[in-house]
Amino acid sequence: MRKRFVLMNRACVVCALVLVLNVSSTAQTFDTIKSQVKVHVLENGMKFIVLERHEAPVVSFHVYADVGSANESYGITGISHLLEHMAFKGTKLVGTTDYKEEIKVLEELDVLYDKIKTEQAKVSPDEETLKEMGKEFEALRTKAKEFVVNGEFDDMFMREGDRSLNASTSADATQYVNSLPSNKLEFWMAMTADRFQNPVFREFYKERDVVIEERRLSVETRPIGRLVEDFLSTAFKAHPYKHSVVGHMSDLESITRKDVEVYFHKYYSPSNLTVSIVGDVHSTEVFEMAEMYFGNIPSEPKPEPLRTKEPEQWGERRVQVVTNSQPILIMGYHRPDVRHADSFALDALANIMGQGRSSRLHQSLVKDKKVCIQVGVFSGFPGEKYPNLVAFVAVPSQGHTSEECRELIDEEIAKIKEESVTAEELTKYQRSSVKAMLSQMKSNGNMAKLLTYADVVVGDWQRLFDQVEEIQAVSVEDVKRVANTYLVKNHRTIGEIVPEGK
Amino acid sequence: MKQRRSYSKKRVKRKSKRSLQVFGAIVLVMALCAPSALAQKSPKDKFEFPPLNPIKMPKIETLELENGLKVFLVEDHDFPTIDIRAVVRIGSVYEPAEKTGLAAMTGTVLRSGGTASKTGDDIDRELESFAATIETYIGQSSGGFVSSMLKEDVDRVLAILTDILVNPAFHEDKIELAKIQQRSGISRRNDEVGGITRREFWKLMYGTTSPYARHPEYATIDAVTRDDIVRFYKRGFFPNNTIMTVWGDFAMDEMVKKLKNTLGTWPKGTSDIPSPPTVKYEYKYRVNLVNKPDVNQSNISLGHIGGLMNNPDYPALSVMNNILSWERMFKKIRTDEGLAYSVWGTYGASYRHPGVFSCAAQTKSESTVYAIELMLEEVRRMTKEEVSDDELARAKDRYLNTYVFNFDSKSKIVNRLMTYVFNDYPMDFMETIKTGVEKVTKADVLRVAKKYLRPDKVQILVVGNKEAFDKPLSSLGEVNVIDITIPPAKSKQ
Numbered sequence: 004m005r006k007r008f009v010l011m012n013r014a015c016v017v018c019a020l021v022l023v024l025n026v027s028s029t030a031q032t033f034d035t036i037k038s039q040v041k042v043h044v045l046e047n048g049m050k051f052i053v054l055e056r057h058e059a060p061v062v063s064f065h066v067y068a069d070v071g072s073a074n075e076s077y078g079i080t081g082i083s084h085l086l087e088h089m090a091f092k093g094t095k096l097v098g099t100t101d102y103k104e105e106i107k108v109l110e111e112l113d114v115l116y117d118k119i120k121t122e123q124a125k126v127s128p129d130e131e132t133l134k135e136m137g138k139e140f141e142a143l144r145t146k147a148k149e150f151v152v153n154g155e156f157d158d159m160f161m162r163e164g165d166r167s168l169n170a171s172t173s174a175d176a177t178q179y180v181n182s183l184p185s186n187k188l189e190f191w192m193a194m195t196a197d198r199f200q201n202p203v204f205r206e207f208y209k210e211r212d213v214v215i216e217e218r219r220l221s222v223e224t225r226p227i228g229r230l231v232e233d234f235l236s237t238a239f240k241a242h243p244y245k246h247s248v249v250g251h252m253s254d255l256e257s258i259t260r261k262d263v264e265v266y267f268h269k270y271y272s273p274s275n276l277t278v279s280i281v282g283d284v285h286s287t288e289v290f291e292m293a294e295m296y297f298g299n300i301p302s303e304p305k306p307e308p309l310r311t312k313e314p315e316q317w318g319e320r321r322v323q324v325v326t327n328s329q330p331i332l333i334m335g336y337h338r339p340d341v342r343h344a345d346s347f348a349l350d351a352l353a354n355i356m357g358q359g360r361s362s363r364l365h366q367s368l369v370k371d372k373k374v375c376i377q378v379g380v381f382s383g384f385p386g387e388k389y390p391n392l393v394a395f396v397a398v399p400s401q402g403h404t405s406e407e408c409r410e411l412i413d414e415e416i417a418k419i420k421e422e423s424v425t426a427e428e429l430t431k432y433q434r435s436s437v438k439a440m441l442s443q444m445k446s447n448g449n450m451a452k453l454l455t456y457a458d459v460v461v462g463d464w465q466r467l468f469d470q471v472e473e474i475q476a477v478s479v480e481d482v483k484r485v486a487n488t489y490l491v492k493n494h495r496t497i498g499e500i501v502p503e504g505k
Numbered sequence: 506m507k508q509r510r511s512y513s514k515k516r517v518k519r520k521s522k523r524s525l526q527v528f529g530a531i532v533l534v535m536a537l538c539a540p541s542a543l544a545q546k547s548p549k550d551k552f553e554f555p556p557l558n559p560i561k562m563p564k565i566e567t568l569e570l571e572n573g574l575k576v577f578l579v580e581d582h583d584f585p586t587i588d589i590r591a592v593v594r595i596g597s598v599y600e601p602a603e604k605t606g607l608a609a610m611t612g613t614v615l616r617s618g619g620t621a622s623k624t625g626d627d628i629d630r631e632l633e634s635f636a637a638t639i640e641t642y643i644g645q646s647s648g649g650f651v652s653s654m655l656k657e658d659v660d661r662v663l664a665i666l667t668d669i670l671v672n673p674a675f676h677e678d679k680i681e682l683a684k685i686q687q688r689s690g691i692s693r694r695n696d697e698v699g700g701i702t703r704r705e706f707w708k709l710m711y712g713t714t715s716p717y718a719r720h721p722e723y724a725t726i727d728a729v730t731r732d733d734i735v736r737f738y739k740r741g742f743f744p745n746n747t748i749m750t751v752w753g754d755f756a757m758d759e760m761v762k763k764l765k766n767t768l769g770t771w772p773k774g775t776s777d778i779p780s781p782p783t784v785k786y787e788y789k790y791r792v793n794l795v796n797k798p799d800v801n802q803s804n805i806s807l808g809h810i811g812g813l814m815n816n817p818d819y820p821a822l823s824v825m826n827n828i829l830s831w832e833r834m835f836k837k838i839r840t841d842e843g844l845a846y847s848v849w850g851t852y853g854a855s856y857r858h859p860g861v862f863s864c865a866a867q868t869k870s871e872s873t874v875y876a877i878e879l880m881l882e883e884v885r886r887m888t889k890e891e892v893s894d895d896e897l898a899r900a901k902d903r904y905l906n907t908y909v910f911n912f913d914s915k916s917k918i919v920n921r922l923m924t925y926v927f928n929d930y931p932m933d934f935m936e937t938i939k940t941g942v943e944k945v946t947k948a949d950v951l952r953v954a955k956k957y958l959r960p961d962k963v964q965i966l967v968v969g970n971k972e973a974f975d976k977p978l979s980s981l982g983e984v985n986v987i988d989i990t991i992p993p994a995k996s997k998q
Binding site: 028029031032057058059060061094096097148153154158159161162163164165166182184185186187189190193194197206208209210211212213214215216217219220223224225226227283295296326327328329359360361366369370373376398399400401427430431434435437438439441442444445446447 | 545546547548549550552554555556557558559560561583584585586626629630633634635636653655656657681682685686688689690691692693695696697698699754799800801802804831832835836839840841842843844845846847867868869899902903905906907908909910912913914
């Protein structure tokens with residue numbers, strides 16, 4: 004975390020904003036919202052962040068589990084995402100007609116599945132035995148299905164009016180969202196407490212198949228999906244950002260229900276969960292209910308931090324995906340995590356180079372030279388919690404190549420390293436960042452997401468509002484310095500789609 | 506489990522043992538005052554929900570400027586921003602077939618091509634210097650513009666917006682850029698399976714040459730001239746052919762004055778835009794294949810033509826869709842069978858031209874035909890038997906209990922109003938649908954399913970690797986193989 008501005012007081016925030024925006028209305032908006040945020044931490048470590056908004060009788064919920072594909076190791080890649088799917092399968096109470104009988108069958112299935120895996124792993128597996136066990140497996144699965152109330156967990160939320168029932172998994176996090184009419188706060192409490200205390204990973208093997216189809220859909224049949232997967236596995240050699248969130252096919256085909264249970268118990272302790280609730284509720288009532296519904300979950304220590312760190316790169320790396328597609332270029336340079344002092348300068352660099360119609364790369368590559376139809380720069384890929392990449396993406400125009408795009412990007416990088424950016428460009432970055440924050444904060448759901456992200460990843464929810472000072476503090480010298488520090492040829496990876504037969 | 510700091514019943518009991526009389530009395534009082542706050546409920550307990558706070562309807566100002574520009578305005582002071590959105594009666598359905606792409610390019614170059622006094626690049630820099638946006642577009646059945654700004658920049662943004670709408674320059678360089686973008690899009694259109702499926706299914710539904718399905722080719726892009734673009738812009742972009750919404754942090758009187766002084770100067774035009782083209786559809790069962798040997802998953806779409814939203818059966822169809830997609834397709838094909846990640850079945854309806862009834866799933870090559878059979882079976886079942894009481898009750902609850910979200914922001918409310926007015930729908934259309942949904946019965950669902958779904962007259966489209974299918978696709982019927990080769994540009998032949 005950055006210390007430079009920690010001592011700044013509220014008045015200075017306003018001053019800083021007046022400089023950026025020439026008005027104080029934005030500063031007042033942030034100040035007002037910030038003063039309305041209420042926080043309560045249960046003794047077991049589970050944190051609730053509440054922002055009351057009484058404009059409409061609705062409320063959004065965001066549960067941030069501090070676990071993502073970066074927590075996975077070989078053999079279980081994709082398990083965070085698979086677990087996210089399983090968190091919709093119900094509990095001991097929801098989704099079953101008789102849990103006590105059902106669990107016996109599920110456990111029999113687990114034992115049999117292990118036997119099948121053991122047999123398959125032999126040098127010469129017995130085909131007859133495998134066939135028999137396969138039949139038995141199907142019979143048991145049919146038996147287990149008799150206890151299942153298909154979709155009951157989803158049905159219960161949706162019937163009460165959940166408009167956004169969903170979840171997502173990234174390299175850094177697993178996030179669960181709901182939105183309900185605001186008179187159903189207690190229903191959410193009851194459902195969610197049950198969901199994270201008594202989950203039952205039923206219909207596991209079929210859901211694993213669903214996730215496998217999701218992998219085919221998003222990675223295997225999509226040229227850009229293949230490119231991103233191979234690009235990351237090249238750019239990182241040690242850190243788990245190297246594997247895709249959805250996981251390797253062979254891991255998905257082998258992960259067991261027990262694996263998911265072990266993973267759940269490791270990463271879903273109350274101290275690893277942060278909840279934010281934004282909407283037409285009263286914080287005192289939310290906190291009372293949070294105590295009642297979540298306070299009795301036993302506390303557990305936070306999981307051990309990730310050990311593996313990405314070592315320094317020793318030279319430029321390249322990777323090609325040869326496929327039936329037009330070319331696409333991705334180029335990534337290693338950068339530190341989001342809490343590092345250079346983070347905002349890197350954001351400014353990305354914004355000035357590659358975000359918007361007047362950005363340097365769009366001006367040069369798209370509008371002037373017309374070598375590509377899209378170009379962009381993203382800081383913070385594929386996650387932000389750990390050191391990651393500044394990524395340049397270019398989609399060449401018809402008849403143009405990735406190489407032409409790369410050369411022109413290199414030219415623009417060289418200019419910034421030499422001359423830095425202009426004060427006008429920096430102002431543009433500052434205003435657009437603040438405006439983007441304002442836009443995102445309008446909806447309850449997005450606001451809830453911003454709060455948990457700031458609290459877990461950046462380290463404190465207040466920094467969501469206070470970052471304005473740091474955005475304002477970036478100087479043209481900072482941008483030049485970070486360009487020279489991080490946009491280093493030996494620290495980059497170039498990935499491209501090469502059209503088949505070319 | 507630990508009971509620390511818990512409000513559960515057990516805690517209260519334990520306390521009361523210590524001094525039964527005193528605590529018993531307190532517990533009784535507490536129970537009377539706030540009975541619901543004391544007991545932890547399990548998800549399946551009965552919840553007595555407190556009454557929902559009322560929906561606050563914003564005050565919407567309606568305005569028609571002297572030049573015929575209709576405007577809906579709403580003050581919203583939560584954030585110091587102002588947003589503008591407008592719809593224009595124009596669209597690619599009105600472009601000549603031999604110049605397909607003209608509408609989209611006109612929408613792009615109106616903004617990028619600059620004005621009499623500024624280049625497009627100048628405008629990009631100027632707007633981005635104060636974090637404002639203005640975008641113009643022309644889609645299939647409507648065009649329009651959107652703009653977003655911090656409130657203190659409203660004067661300069663309105664000035665630029667007016668300049669763009671009144672004095673567009675359509676600079677040749679930006680027309681060339683738009684053509685490059687279009688041609689590159691054509692060259693890339695077979696890269697993604699999902700894109701191929703959408704495009705080819707649409708052609709099966711509306712017809713290859715239909716304005717609702719056709720797409721640009723190199724030849725149609727090359728045929729577009731600057732004159733075409735200027736004419737097409739003039740055909741649609743004038744104030745009495747436009748409806749606009751403005752919402753955000755402003756004072757009503759001031760904003761009205763500002764609009765009069767800026768967009769009020771936009772000269773009137775004369776509309777020659779006819780009703781949207783009609784759709785001629787012939788129901789026919791057919792199996793279609795785009796063979797793609799390099800994929801391991803089939804992208805499946807099947808269906809036939811759909812209908813209009815103002816159909817009196819639309820509420821019953823909405824309930825039917827909800828059941829077909831979630832209770833049937835999702836629960837069977839995804840949850841039970843694990844065959845697909847994304848799966849649905851929906852009788853689609855649009856405002857002014859027929860939508861499409863489509864069922865879709867993406868499944869591994871080896872379960873292609875099996876998945877199609879299951880999907881068709883679910884559609885057939887909808888047309889043969891009544892849905893269950895539970896299915897109906899859940900579907901209606903899902904609709905009615907999420908209804909409040911239609912009113913969760915002022916921008917949503919005012920933009921919906923604009924959409925209804927633009928499409929000549931009554932302003933209370935959504936309330937009508939809600940009332941209709943409340944009355945839908947199982948018999949209604951079966952009746953509309955029988956009337957509108959024709960599972961034996963569907964077009965089936967598979968984009969996938971035919972060598973790896975579980976059964977030959979011909980087991981479903983004669984296969985029409987679709988060639989998706991991109992016709993080369995003339996100049997390159």
